Amino acid sequence: MHRSFLTFIISVCATSIEKQSVPRTCTPPQLSNEVQQGILYAIILGVTVDLTVKGGQGSVMVWGCITYDGFGYACWIHDGTMKAVDYVNILETTLMDSLKYYGYNHEDVYFQQDKDPKHTSKLAKQWFVDNNFNSDHIYSWPAQSPDLNPIEHVWHHLKLKLSVYDTKAKGVHELWEKIEKERNTFTVDECRRYIDSMPDRCKAVIKAKGGHTRY
Secondary structure, rough: EEEEEOOOOOOOOOOOOOOOOOOOOOOOOOOOHHHHHEEEEEEEEEEEEEEEEEEOEEEEEEEEEEOOOOEEEEEEEOOOOOHHHHHHHHHHHHHHHHHHOOOOOOHOOOOOEOOOOHHHHHHHHHHHHHOOOOOOHHEOOOOOOOOOOOHHHHHHHHHHHHOOOOOOOOOOOHHHHHHHHHHHOOOHHHHHHHHHHHHHHHHHHHOOOOOOOOO
8 A cells, every 4th residue: 555645635534423314303513613623534535537548447546534733644545445454554554643643642533434344344343442442432324324524525626636637647656646746735724624614514414404415
């Protein structure tokens, strides 16, 4: 796996409200600025663009994270697939390095993930125990729940930036270089703006009873 430190935004760990099912009646969450600023967002992003190589398309899958203080480390998942051992390796390196860089206490981290087998494997569960993550801070996404992840907007803008190149990438390595370059054009203020939008995202999806919103 290829890792590099990025001074831009790329992906998201989630919060206890990131993908919650929305009941017909509920109280809008009160998310303080302090809570917002203490959240680290991380996700696996798949970036697919047309490549000028025989066979048509090529893709690069990336895991990375953003925080209120800036951008974390990123990992290129070369074959586009992960096993439980690969996922744990990302947690052990890319995630932990990012937490260490910003001085975050991992015992205070709220971590949310879907029920993908590699996320719920015995290996992954044991990793959280061995690394002293608070078991009360480990959440699973409910099925059929809205995605409120602010990094999705970053991903969208990144793909737009990649689409305007006059010359397409000739292969995945060149594509990765362009991804790194364009990611570095995002600013910390942009990162904070996306994270600060979380209260409005939550209120909007509650008002829509779990349906579509402008986010």
